[in-house]
Amino acid sequence: MTDGEPRIGIVGSGIAGLRAANAILKCKVDARIVIFGDETHRTYNRPGLTKKRYPVSDALEMTIAEDLKVNGAENNALTWRLGTKIETADLRNRVLRLSTGETFEYDRLVIAAGVRPRTSAEGNRECAFHTHRTLRDLGDAQYMHNQLQTSEKVTIVGAGFVACELASLAKDYGCEVLMLEALRCGPFESVLGKRISIALGRWVVQNGVTFLTGDSARELLCDRTVVSARDVSASEASNLESPSDRSLFVEAIGSVPNVEWLRGNGLDLSDGVRVDEHMRVSQCEDVFAAGDIARYPDPWMAGNHTRMEFWKNAIDTGDLAGRSLASSLGYDAKISQIGYFPSIATEVFGLRIQVAGNPKISDSMEIICGDLDQLDHGVLVAFLREGVTVGAAYMDKGARLNSTYIALLKSLKAR
Template sequence: MTGGEPLIGIVGSGIAGLRAAKALLRCKVDARIVIFGDEVHRTYNRPGLTKRRYPLSDTPEMAIAEDLKVNGVEHKALTWRLDTRVESADLRNKVLGLSTGESFAYHALVIAAGVRPRTSVEGTNECTFHTHRTLRSLDDAQHIHNELQTSKKITIAGAGFVACELASLAKEYGCEVVMLEAMRNGPFENILGKRIAIALRRWITQNGVTFLTGDSAKELLCRRSDASNLEFSSNRSLFIEAIGSVPNVEWLQGNGLDLSDGVRVDEYMRVPECEDVFAAGDIARYPDPWTTESLTRMEFWKNAIDTGDLAGRSVASSLGHDSKTSRIGYFPSIATEVFGLRVQIAGNPKISDSMELVCGDLDQLDCGVLVKFLRAEVMVGVAYLDKGARFNSVYIELLKSLKAH
C-alpha cells in the first residue's frame, strides 16, 4: 500500500454503497472513492422494479431505467467500475482481485455486495414447459416486463414481497397468475404470522390469482432438468422464482470472517476481524437494536440507506475525520401494495409471542386492519393493512409508542 491520498473501495453499486459514498463526501474526506458493481448500471431504485406497469413501446428498457433513476450517482468525486466483479479479497493485505484480472489496493473497504435470488436448483437449466426467471436486477426487470406484456400465463414460486408485487403487476398486464407457496399458509407468514397470512391469501385469490399451498403447490413446482438437447416450444409459460435470497459472500472466503448469514459487523458497521473493513445493506448482519444479544440481517430499502450512511460515517471516523458516528438504532419499517391493499409493517413482529387486533376485521382487509404485536406484553411491532387511510391517525400513535420503547 502506497502513501498519499487514501483510496476507499466500495464493493456494491446499490443504494447501500452509494449512501456510504455520499456520507464520506459529506464528511469531506480527502480520499478517492471507487465503487465496484456487477451490473452495467449505476445505482437505481431497486424496490421500483415491480411497482408499476409500463406502456407498450419499442424501448421499454429505456423507460424503466429512466423511471428508476436515483439522484447523486453523477458526483464527480466518485469513480464507478461497473460490469466489474470483485472475485476475491485479501483483507489482511488490503487487496481485491477483480474479474478483469486486475488487483485493487485500498486503505478502507465497504462491503455492500448485497444478495442474489435463491433458486430451487443449481445452474440455469431451462425446461420444455417454462421460461425461467428470477428478479433482482434492472436487466431482470426489463426482461420480465417485456414477457408480461405478451404472456398469457405466469407462475410465481414464493409469497414474499417480490412475489406478491409481481402477481399484482402481472394481473395489471392481463396475465393469468398462479402463486405457489409450498412451505407456509400465505404471504408474509414469517413476519406477520399465520392468521394474517391466510387473510392475505384470501385477498389475493379474491383478485383473480390461483394461490396454492402445501402439497398442491409442491406438485406444480418446476424441477428443472438438463434440457440442453431439447427443442423448446415458442409458447412456454413464464415461471418466476421469488423464494428468497442468498448473501454474496463467496468472494470473502479465506479471511476468517463470520459469513454464516451475510457479513457479521458491530453496531458501527465495522467488521470486527479486520481493521478498516465495514459492511452495509442486505449483506450486513448487525446487533439487533430490538432484541438483546442477537443479530439481524434485513433486506429492506430503508435498512440499506441507514446502514450505508452509518458505514460511510464510520469509515470517515476511522480515517481521522470528525464524524458523528452513533451506533445502529435502526427502526424497521417497510411498505408494499398488493392489489391496491397497502401493507405497512413497523418494528419487529418476528420476535412477538402474541398479536392483538386493534381495528378492523381480518375477513375484510380492504376496510382496514390494524394489528399490534406483543412480546411479554410489550409492543414490538405494528402492521396496518388498508385500501385507504381509515386508521392512519391510530397507526401513527402506535408508531410513536413503538419508537419510545
C-alpha cells in the same frame, strides 16, 4: 497501505454503497472513492422494479432505468467501475482481485455487495415446459415486463414481497396468474404470522390469482429436472417447445448473501457479514459493511444479530458505515450505535401494507382495529413480546386508520 491520498473501495453499486460514499463525501474526507458494481448501471431504485406497469416500447430498459433514478447516483466525485466483479479479497493485505484481471489496493473498504435470488435448481439447464426466471436487476425487469406484456399465463413460486408485487403487476398486465407457496400458509407468514398470512392469501385469491399452498403447490413446482433440453437427443430436441411457447415461471423464494468472494479471510459469513453496532466488520478495523449483506446487533433483541433486506435499512446502514469509515480516518463524523427502527411498505392489488418494528420476535398479536376478513376496510395489528409492543402492521385500501397507526408507531419508537 497505498501512497498519497487514501483509497476507499466500495463493493456494491446499490443504494447502500452509494449512501456510504455520499456520507464519506459529506464528512469532507480527502480520498479517492471507487465504487465497484457487477451491473452496468449506476444506482437505481431497486424496489421500483415491480411497482409500475410500463407501455410497450423498444427502449423499455432505458425507460425503466430513467424512471428509477436516485439522487446522488450521477455524482462524478466518485469513480465508478461498473460491470466489474470482485473475484476475491485479501483483507490482510488490503487487496481486491477484479474480474478484469486487475488488482485494487485500498486503505478502507465498504462491503455492500447485497444478495442474489435463491433458486431451486442448480445450473442453467433449459426447461422444455417453462421459461425459468428470477427478478433482481434492471435486466431481469426488462425481460419480465416484456414477457408480462405478451404472456397469457405466469407461475410465481413464493409469497413474499417480490412474489406478491409481481403477481399484482402480472394481473395488471392482464395475465393469468398462478402462485405456489409450498412451505407456508400464505403471503408474508415469516414476518406477520399465520393468521394474517391466511387473510392475505384470501385477498390474493379475491383479486383473481390461483393461489396454492402445501402439497397442492408442491405438486406443480418445477426444478428443471423433468425435461432438460440439454439432456435429450437432437431428434427429441427438435420436438421441444420454443422459448416463446413456454409459460413464464418465476421463482421469488428468498435470497442468498453475496459473500463467496470474502472466503478465506476468517470472517463470520454464516448469514451475510457480521458487523458491530458501527457497521465495522468483526476483526477488521479498516473494513465496514452495509445493506442487505450486513448482519448487525439487533437493537430489538439483546444478544441477537439481525440482517434485513429492504430499502430503508440499506439507506440507514450505508449512511452509518460511511460515517464510521470517515471517523476511522480521523475525520469529524457524527457516529452512533445502530439504533434501527425497521419499517417497510408495499401494495398488493391496491391494498397498502405497512410493517414497522420487528414482528418476528413477538409471542402474540392483537387486532387494534378492523377485521381480517375485510382487509380493504382497514386493519391495524400490534405485535407483542411479554406484553410489550414490538411491532405493528397496517393494511388498508385508503388511510382510514392512519392516525391510529402513527400513534402506535410513536409508542414503538419510545422504547
